[in-house]
Amino acid sequence: MKRLFFALWPDDNSRQQIAQINQQITFPDIRKLIPDNLHITLVFLGNVDDAIATAVQQRAGDIIAPPISLQFDELDYWVKPKVVCLTCQRQPKAVYQLVNALTAMLTEYPVRVEQRPYRAHITLARKAKQRPELNFSPVVINADSFALVESISTEKGVRYQVRERWLLEG
16 A cells, blocks of 8 residues: 655755745644655545556546646644644635646545645644744745655655656646
C-alpha cells in the first residue's frame, strides 16, 4: 500500500519564503513541517494498492489544466486538526479546474475523495493550540506542473517524495 496525494510543489524560492515564515512560529510542542515537505495538496488519495497507484499515475497524464498562480496571504489555525497553515484570500478558477479534473478522474477507482469544498493551503505546523500572530509578506506560487506525491514513513518522520510531475498547459 502507498499513501498518495496530488499536489502543487513549490519551487525552491517559494519554499524558502515559506520556511522563513514557519521559523517565526515559536509555540512549544508543535511539529513543524520540514521545508522539503511543504506543498499544496490538491486531492488526497490515502492508502492505495500498487495496481491503483499505477493506474492513477498513468491516467493523470491525461489531465489538461492551465498553469496556476496562488497568493498565500493569510495565516490560519484550524482547530480540529490543530494545524497552522498559509491560505489564500482568493483562489483562482484554474485551481478549481485542476482539482475537479483530478476528482472526476478518481471516481473510476476505489478512492475516497474529500467532500468538503476545496481550499488551497500550505500546512506549516501540526499539534498547534492557537493561531500565531505573525507579520509576513505574501508568498506567490506560480505552478506550471502538478505532482503525484507519496508519503513515506521513516525513522526521522514522514518524508514526501514526488513520484511524477505533469505540466499544466492549456
